[in-house]
Amino acid sequence: MPNSKFLKSSFDYKGEYPCPLCRVGKITHLTLMEAMSCDFCHQIFSVDIEQQQIKMPSRQPPLIWNWNGFHWTEAQLEGVELGWGYVMAALAFIFIPTMLVGGIAYNFPPKSDMPLTWIPSIWTGFTFLCHFIIIFWLFIEIYQIPVMAYWRALQQRLMRHENS
Numbered sequence: 001m002p003n004s005k006f007l008k009s010s011f012d013y014k015g016e017y018p019c020p021l022c023r024v025g026k027i028t029h030l031t032l033m034e035a036m037s038c039d040f041c042h043q044i045f046s047v048d049i050e051q052q053q054i055k056m057p058s059r060q061p062p063l064i065w066n067w068n069g070f071h072w073t074e075a076q077l078e079g080v081e082l083g084w085g086y087v088m089a090a091l092a093f094i095f096i097p098t099m100l101v102g103g104i105a106y107n108f109p110p111k112s113d114m115p116l117t118w119i120p121s122i123w124t125g126f127t128f129l130c131h132f133i134i135i136f137w138l139f140i141e142i143y144q145i146p147v148m149a150y151w152r153a154l155q156q157r158l159m160r161h162e163n164s
């Protein structure tokens with residue numbers, strides 16, 4: 001079995017592979033099951049050796065990763081194509097309201113002797129932040145990024161750093 005880093009290696013039950021979800025842990029075979037689990041985020045993946053593919057069945061629609069001989073490809077939602085249309089829509093959702101609010105603030109500036117002249121610029125920033133957070137949250141929801149697992153890893157690393 002070619003196991004060198006420089007050789008394309010096929011995906012099987014014997015090996016250790018990077019976890020495609022948290023990208024921190026390693027996934028290994030669960031004995032007697034057609035599944036692998038991650039030693040870090042404890043996510044369980046069902047395995048399709050023939051297709052060189054693993055699937056995360058704990059969510060609907062399942063997320064799929066394909067092994068290309070070197071690493072996992074980008075996550076795909078089964079039966080859903082997340083194309084450029086969605087990216088453009090997400091960007092439009094963030095930037096169009098920000099530009100509208102910013103444009104109004106820019107074109108109709110409050111007279112400088114009025115109080116609270118900082119409100120339009122704060123409001124523009126706030127609009128951007130709100131819309132950005134909504135998209136960011138959707139992204140995390142769709143891909144089920146284990147935010148808490150990352151947070152725990154970070155804390156552990158910090159604690160180790162303090163103790164040493």
Ligand SMILES: [Zn+2]
Binds near residue numbers: 022038039
């Ligand atoms: Zn993991």
